[in-house]
Amino acid sequence: MTTIDMPIQKPVSALRSRFTLKTEAERFALVAAWLFLIILFGILMPDSFLSWRNFSTMFGSQAVLVVLTLGIIIPLTSGDFDLSGASILTMSSMVIGVFNAQMGWPILPVLVLSLAVGALIGAINAFFVLYFRIHSLIVTLGVGTFVNGVILWMSGSQTISGVSMELVSWVIMGRLWGIPLAFYYALILAAVIWYAFEFTIPGRKLLFVGRGREVSRLNGIPVERVRATSFILSGLISAFAGILYSGMTGSADPLSGLNLLLPAFAAAFLGATTIAPGRFNAFGAVISVYFLVTGITGLTMMGAHAYVQNLFYGGALVIAVSLSQLVRNRQPQDFS
């Protein structure tokens, strides 16, 4: 569970009175920072940076990271970590590589299989966390490492190219208003998660479980079922990210997808400072990914070295979360 401290519950009238400019400023500070970056790089490089081609490229190429981030915020919301997300992504991609590119299976059944594998790994995570009552950090780390071993075994440590061009076309070559379709899949998924979190009973239950398991249990919420569902959904969405990854690269690589884990967590935590501050939220995650990629793209276009990107990435994360805390008068963080 990621809860550090429970904030003191305020009466409804007090909450209403807090609907101030300050609150709104906090909600949209990251969006403003994103716009500021766009304007800054737009002034510095009006021809190249402000082109639609640049924006369509940025939107399309980050869809995999957005989807993976959306996957991990579900267990984060219910108070659990899923460190196996990137492993599931890589496994899903490798299932496509082995069954479609190597064994020649048609792409559609292979996509179903890779989603099923993702959900199965999520279920295994849930089983060990809930039945044995082990912390999710330990279980998902262990299961993720085990899955990495299986990926190396089934791929022979080789990258497999030749994934169906149909998939490549569905992900990256097919476009709407010049933006690859992968971006719209990510956006639709974000909208579904946002709606589920805000307006459905299961979504609210997930949030309550993350805020306080015992209170939820006493109120009749099936806590274990909710947590199990969050792991399975995380596995399913991570597997979907793997499908997009394969479609993006046209290949399956046993290692490279694993590097997306930390950027996904960075985006999830940065996203929790915006739109619905203090809560992991879908559109916050989307905005944080594109805020970070805008900065990195602008810096790269200006010829910055690789280390400058790391300075920006790490620096932006810490500064944004710190500023958010200042606005909140340094209240203890309650991410769930």
Add this chain to the structure above:
Amino acid sequence: MRVLLLSAFVAASAIAAVPSGAHADAMADAKAILEQHKKMPVFDPPGEAFDAKSCMAGKKVLSIPISMTIPFNVELQKAMSTAAKEVGFTYTTWDNQLKTDQWIQGVSQAISQKYDVLDVAGGLNPEWLGPQLTEARSAGLKVTTTHLYDVTQKSAPTVDYSSRVDFTGAGKVLAAYAYVQTGGKPNVLIIGSSDVLPSIPFVKAIQDELKALCPECKQKHLDVPVSDWATKIQPGTQSALLADPGINYIIPIYDSMSQFVVPALRITGALGSVGVAGFNGTPFVLDMLREGQVNMDIGESLGWAGYAAIDNIMRMICGKPEVAKLNVPLLIFDKDNIKTAGVPANFNDGYGDAHLDGFRKLWKLK
């Protein structure tokens, strides 16, 4: 006299117009470089012949690759082991998964089991094992590196012999290829990884050759550490292409980078109009070449490299001088000969087997 002066002036101007190091007929020179590497490799003895069987009798060699999860290392070790078997000495590969503690265990094993040679292979930098290798040498072991340094680089002080690779030569070939394919007007994005030891001279060789062939042509270097390939090559390439739409060739120095370059080309709509050429002959990249996503890949037969590495190790034991560079020819794969690399491609097809007979004669096995 005036004619003589005028002629001298014209000649001097012509010389001045060709910058230092530039080629007089750059296109012909570039094509000549490529021709050398398009032919089926022939065996060129790296030194004098010697009786390997007798001087290697009873010797033991332990090789620690950087990681056996990398197919390149698996194939290289397989070939080294086969060569050692042919000669008839003990050769052990220390299987590991890119972990420092496993490498250290390997060194301890070599010392305790009284091996004669400790080889660090396939990218493992001896600087990372400084104290351990010093201890091994104090215990009487000889230390070698295989497929790490560029021919222009010096070995670490803890190393006796090195099988250096001609990354510089590969860099010249890549630059020449981009020059020829763009009709003498290359605008190149070079993608390197300065954290990999030979990358710096490799990239410099490409940059220098491009400058020599075409001093006014544009080139850009994108430096991405290996651990960031998956997250930074694609956006970096996209940004470079958007910032300069005139880029017409991309050289990912290690061909495995291509899997992140091709999506960048697809997403920016540049696939097909911007060429891609790299080095290593990695099978999946050769498959991409066959499918038309990559234009050229310089390959080196790992079977050949394994025999050449064993040759250098044996030369050390047998008191022969170190070879200047790993005796492995670099072969250009492009659309004309990609079918010879196998379907799916592998690390050894397409290079012929001239090395087998060549090394056997060199080692006086036949």
